[in-house]
Amino acid sequence: MSPNFMPISSNNTSKESLNSAKSIANQFPVNQQCFYLNHAAVAPWPRCTSEAVQKFAEENCQTGAQGYLTWLKKEQQLRTKLAKLVGSDNQDCVALVKNTSEALSFVAYGLDWQAGDVIVISDDEFPSNRIVWESLAQKFGVIIQQIHISAENPEVEILEAINSLTLKPKLISVSAVQYASGIKLDLAKLGNACKKNNVLFCVDAIQAVGAMEFKCDEWHIDFAMADGHKWMLGPEGLGFFFVKQQHIKKLNLYQYGWHMIKGAGDFSIKDWQPADTAQRFECGSPNMLAGYALEASTDLLLTVGLNNVADAIEDNYAYLQLQLQALGAQILSPLKRHQRAGIITFKFEGIDSGWLYQQLMNNDVVCANRGGGVRFSPHFHTTKECMEGAINVLKSLLASRQ
Numbered sequence: 355m356s357p358n359f360m361p362i363s364s365n366n367t368s369k370e371s372l373n374s375a376k377s378i379a380n381q382f383p384v385n386q387q388c389f390y391l392n393h394a395a396v397a398p399w400p401r402c403t404s405e406a407v408q409k410f411a412e413e414n415c416q417t418g419a420q421g422y423l424t425w426l427k428k429e430q431q432l433r434t435k436l437a438k439l440v441g442s443d444n445q446d447c448v449a450l451v452k453n454t455s456e457a458l459s460f461v462a463y464g465l466d467w468q469a470g471d472v473i474v475i476s477d478d479e480f481p482s483n484r485i486v487w488e489s490l491a492q493k494f495g496v497i498i499q500q501i502h503i504s505a506e507n508p509e510v511e512i513l514e515a516i517n518s519l520t521l522k523p524k525l526i527s528v529s530a531v532q533y534a535s536g537i538k539l540d541l542a543k544l545g546n547a548c549k550k551n552n553v554l555f556c557v558d559a560i561q562a563v564g565a566m567e568f569k570c571d572e573w574h575i576d577f578a579m580a581d582g583h584k585w586m587l588g589p590e591g592l593g594f595f596f597v598k599q600q601h602i603k604k605l606n607l608y609q610y611g612w613h614m615i616k617g618a619g620d621f622s623i624k625d626w627q628p629a630d631t632a633q634r635f636e637c638g639s640p641n642m643l644a645g646y647a648l649e650a651s652t653d654l655l656l657t658v659g660l661n662n663v664a665d666a667i668e669d670n671y672a673y674l675q676l677q678l679q680a681l682g683a684q685i686l687s688p689l690k691r692h693q694r695a696g697i698i699t700f701k702f703e704g705i706d707s708g709w710l711y712q713q714l715m716n717n718d719v720v721c722a723n724r725g726g727g728v729r730f731s732p733h734f735h736t737t738k739e740c741m742e743g744a745i746n747v748l749k750s751l752l753a754s755r756q
Contacts (some may be wrong), residue, residue, distance in 0.1 A: 382655070382735045388718040389744040390532055391674075393721050394561055394731035395535065396568040396696050397587045399647065404652035407589075410643060425642050426619075430650040436594045437659075439586070440559070440578060440653055441569035446631035447602070449595040450640060454560050456484040457579030457595035458527070461556055462486045464605030465525070468735045469495030474515045476503045483558045487527060499523065505688055508537050509544060516547045525554040531560035534725025536687035536697030540560070545574035558583055560593075564655055565696045565733070566664040569595050577601070585696065585733065587654065587746065588648035593642050597632050604632050611637035666734035667696045670741065674698050674730055677745045681752060684729050701727035705755065720746045 373567050384390050386396040413421060429450070441586045451457045477500040483597075490496040499521065501511045506667040513529065515521055526548060531538045535705060541557060548555040556577040562568055564585030570578050578596040582588030596606065607628060612618060612636045615626040628634040671694060675685060678700050686701060688694040711723035721744075722729040732741065 376737045378735050379737070385735070385737045385740045386509075388720055389740050389747065390403075390454075390720045391730040391732050391741070391744055392720045392738070393415065393565075393585055393733045394591065394729060395665040397585065397733065400651060400654055400735075401585055403587065403589075403647045403656055405599075405621055406646045407643060410646040411497055412565040425645075426706065428649055429640055429642070429645050432645050432652065435649065435652040435656060436709075437596075437657055438570065440563055440594065441567065441573075442596060444599060446633075447597055447599055449597070449632035449635040450645065450697050451579070451593050451595045451635065452591060453581050453593050454558060454579045455486070457577075457593065457635075458482060458486045458556075458558070460595060460605060461525075461527075461577045462490055463608060465554075466606070467496050467524075470497060472497045472499055472521055474499045474501055474512065474523045474526040476501055476512070476528055478532050478534060479527075479529055480560075483484065483527055484500045485531060489593050503532065503535075503537055504541075504655070505535070505537060505693070507546065509540050512539075512544060514549050515553055516544070516553050518747050523553050525556060525577065527556040527558070529558040529746070531565075531566070531695045531697065533561055533697070534699060534729070536561075536694055536699060536731075538688070538693055540692075541573045542569075548576075549574040556557070562695060563594075564652075564663070565667055567660045571600075580631065582644070582648045582651065587651040587733070589644045592644035592648050592714055595634075602632055603628075605635075607634065610634070610696065611635040613640065618734075619739050637678065663734040663753060664695075667732065667734050668694075668733040670734075671696065673697055673738065674732065674741055674745075677741070678748075680743075684727075686725055696733065697731050699725045699727045699729045703751070705752075710751065713746060714729070714744070717751075719747050 366551060372441055381400040390398060395554055420518050433448045434445045437448045467490060473496055475484060483683065487498050499515060515523060516526060519632060525528045528539060530541055545555050554576045555599060558573050559568060559578045560580040563580045564587065576598045579593060581593040583590040614628055614637045616629050617623050668691060675698060678685065683700040683702055686699040687697055708723055711721060713727050
């Protein structure tokens with residue numbers, strides 16, 4: 355991992371901050387505690403995030419909600435930083451939501467559907483990006499068209515569906531990075547095709563945002579969403595929902611409360627209207643504790659720089675690929691750089707991947723059992739020593755089988 359960029363203190367990320375490998379290590383003590391290669395599932399917090407939560411908790415303990423107006427400012431700062439993280443010039447297009455599934459439901463049940471409308475998804479989506487659309491088929495007679503994503507040219511069949519004069523899809527919903535295989539789609543290419551054919555473009559970005567540059571505006575994405583607890587290094591229970599400006603008022607609402615109206619906080623308003631911004635999708639009291647945490651984590655990522663983050667993740671991927679192949683592993687994830695992000699899934703002939711996963715976990719290698727193999731997912735801060743340790747454990751397990 356390149357050590358020439360740095361995480362910051364929890365209070366001010368723009369200061370003469372820490373430009374050393376040591377400062378990165380200080381932000382991520384997890385790398386000294388175990389061999390953590392599971393950011394595609396749940397990421398450990400950086401120290402600045404832990405400190406932000408502790409500070410908020412202590413303030414609450416000492417003075418309660420005396421600083422509530424400050425809390426609301428922090429909430430707005432989070433929206434601003436999330437907009438930067440997803441490549442949007444308009445923070446009004448970002449809502450704070452509980453999770454990806456909630457945001458997908460806002461889209462699915464916010465749009466108007468007719469029997470026979472076509473939705474295109476891939477055949478390898480995480481259940482959250484499949485079940486919600488299948489529920490529409492049951493309720494409204496919508497047709498769900500599943501498209502196979504091949505490792506060699508993953509966009510080809512999706513583009514054919516978008517351009518099809520017979521299929522004529524209303525919406526396409528895909529993951530930016532497939533959770534099991536790690537295949538990264540060319541969202542710019544798909545977005546251009548969707549715009550040309552007047553197809554709505556919805557992206558489950560949970561395996562991408564925080565691990566790479568993301569460009570909602572440039573890629574013509576209509577809707578994007580992600581939880582904060584994976585590559586964004588935040589807590590579970592808080593994520594974002596990006597809605598292109600032109601769609602904010604078009605989505606039907608089905609959650610209502612004090613926080614989603616114009617002038618939220620003025621409890622004297624009787625003739626209320628939904629907010630003109632994406633805040634209309636935030637019906638009730640915000641999760642302030644998680645907000646403080648995610649704000650600190652996004653601050654860190656933006657300070658490090660998403661290009662630097664992506665380059666470091668690629669370096670870590672390449673290192674793991676080389677080491678795994680030297681052990682005889684079959685790599686199930688893409689071998690071409692432009693088709694991969696931070697997920698590398700592998701298996702060994704004659705060895706049950708479920709058994710291997712469990713043995714790795716028993717030896718402090720934190721990973722996942724996905725896609726027919728063991729899934730490693732290092733982040734930018736993952737040290738070479740951490741990866742070497744995991745590979746050494748793997749070597750020992752393989753030797754024990756001989």
